[in-house]
Amino acid sequence: MNWKIWSLKKSPWVFHVNTGACNNCDIEVVNCLTPKFDVERFGVTLVGSPRHADALLVTGVVTAQAAPRLIQAYQQAPKPCVVFSIGACACGTGIFHKGYHVVGPVDKIIREIDPNAIIAYVPGCPPKPEAMISGIVKTLNAL
Amino acid sequence: MKKKFKLPILATGPVHPLQEEMEFFQLYVDGETVVDIDVRLSYNHRGIEKISESLQFDQVPFLVSRICGICSASHPLAYVQAVEEIAGIIPPERALYVRTIINELERIHSHILWVGLAGHFIGYETVFMWAWKYREPVLDMLEKITGNRNNYGNVKIGGCREDLPEGIEEEIYPILDQIEKKMDMLTKAVLDDPILHARLKGVGVLKKEDAVNYAVTGPTARASGIPIDVRRDDPYAAYDLVDWNVCVQEEGDVFAKVVVRLLEVFEAIKIIRQALAKLPKGPITTEVKEIPPGEAIGRAEAPRGETFHYVRSEGGNTPARHKARAPSYVNVPSFKASCIGEKISDVLITLAAVDPCYSCTERLGVVAPRSGKVIYDFDMLLQLSREKTTRIRKGL
Known part of the structure; x- marks a missing residue:
């Protein structure tokens, strides 16, 4: 196993990017860190800069104005970096697919700059914290 | 302007x-004092009003509940009230009570969420963890009633989609008692804490005349001594059938906003108890035949203030025009009055104090190419804010 992957799996640090979400997935992401779910027990912690992150938690449909910022955040994150598309909007634009200011789901934007990016999908509106934890565990086991 | x-x-x-x-x-600073502020938004603009014109009347509540995930009961309610006014539909009484209960549960979870975040902003993690822990039973209860922790999707034109489950009263009452006890403890702890007094009192004062001039709504206005509340001034759902008070504070600072929100949690618990006790038997929905041409407005008191929806129908299946005005839209410009003259480390909590919800607010998309400007990290502000708390804590 690549030592980079090994160290990533041990304690994944996550950075949260909102690219046009309705706050719903965001508060569920924060919920994962608070006493009831408390993923910090497993070494998953929220960090303040994409440069420190092993994984990006991207919530929300990507709007035209947020897309360059998402690309910037992804480029700043050290590789290998796992991108979690959290919520129906991030996975496939969801209810906003007709929006004129919407450029696409997260994977489309990320694949444009890095075709080999590792992208995981956690669907739901919003996904429950249990679903997010399960998604993270499954992804890390699959690496 | 040049000097700025x-x-x-x-x-x-x-x-x-x-x-x-x-x-x-963008904070324009002179030393450590903020002299002007610019807010650039529209990162979250999704064009909801335009999408709404392509959906049918009964599909729109699902869309507007995704304007903001935290106000996801108030937005559909305001929209549905507007459509019901166009069509002259009167929903059954039981539906009104169910709407009231869901809206108040949402208010409890939103206010506790904000109190926790406020603690996080000033580096007081204990408040953050406590508040979010006590919020969980509310979400569990919402999940039991509507099937989802957020985005309830329970309001529809002419009534409600789902009735309260059988025997839910026996489960709600103990949970309300538990929340009341815990919030009582948290409220007393917050109101007596000398560090929170030092950090929040006299910070980010929004004077009464400024609040009037900027037309702020919700807890932001009530903390500045303006007793406005749509639930009382223009009663909807079952708010005129239960007994409750509008919580008002005079000071206008961040501490007053904390107090207003904490007191409103207790009022919400009171409303839910009464609504459950008075809950009439009967159907929860009426039949809707067609939406005639016409226009109407709907208002609802979201946790952050007044939510306003305007709907125009031309007799078709879809709204011809749908406008939504969220509370943050009027609360965010009040930063101009409350932040100027503050220290940088206090601006952070002042910005958070109106409980801004940008996904509600975005009205316009401006796609700018990336500028070459250096952008400082938000961590810097956070660090300053936390250092100030540490300094105060040491000084005590």
Whole structure:
């Protein structure tokens, strides 16, 4: 196993990017860190800069104005970096697919700059914290 | 104006770890004092009003509940009230009570969420963890009633989609008692804490005349001594059938906003108890035949203030025009009055104090190419804010 992957799996640090979400997935992401779910027990912690992150938690449909910022955040994150598309909007634009200011789901934007990016999908509106934890565990086991 | 641009600019955003959404503040600073502020938004603009015109009347509540995930009961309610006014539909009484219960549960979870975040902003993690822990039973209860922790999707034109489950009263009462006890403890702890007094009292004061001039709504207005509340002034659902009070504070600072929100949690618990006790038997929905041409407005008191929806129908299946005005839309400009003259480390909590919800607010999309400006990290502000708390704690 690549030592980079090994160290990533041990304690994944996550950075949260909102690219046009309705706050719903965001508060569920924060919920994962608070006493009831408390993923910090497993070494998953929220960090303040994409440069420190092993994984990006991207919530929300990507709007035209947020897309360059998402690309910037992804480029700043050290590789290998796992991108979690959290919520129906991030996975496939969801209810906003007709929006004129919407450029696409997260994977489309990320694949444009890095075709080999590792992208995981956690669907739901919003996904429950249990679903997010399960998604993270499954992804890390699959690496 | 020329002088303003010679001042150093402290830029925060657009991606930063604390406030969940993307937003961009430019603070013009003179030393450590903020002399002007610019807010750049529209990162979250999704064009909901335009999408709404392509959906059928009964599909729109699902869309508007996704304007903001935290106000996801108030927005559909305001929209549905507007459509019901066009069509002259009167929903059954039981539906009104169910709507009231869901809206108040939402208010409890939103206010506790904000109190926790406020603690997080000033580096007081204990308040953050406590508040979010006590919020969980409310979400569990919402899940039991509507099937989802957020985005309830329970309101529809002519009534409600789902009735309260059988025997839910026996489960709700003990949970309300538990929340009341815990919130009582948290409220007393917050109101007696000398560090919170030192950090929040007299900070970010929004004077009464400024509050009137900026037309702020909700807890932001009530903390500045303006007793407005749509639930009382223009009663909807079952709010005129239960007994409750409008919580008002005079000071206008951040501490007053904390107090107003904490007191409103107790009022919400009171309303839910009464609504459950008075809950009439009967159907929860009426039949809707067609939406005639016409226009109407619907108002609802979201946790952050007044939510306003305007709907125009031309007799078809879809709204011809649908406008939504969220409370943050009027609350965010009040930063101009409350932040100027504050220290940088106090601006952070002042910005958070109106409980801004940018996904509600975005009205316009401006796609700018990436500028070459250096953007400072939001961590810097966070660090300053936390250092101040540490300093105060040491001084006590």
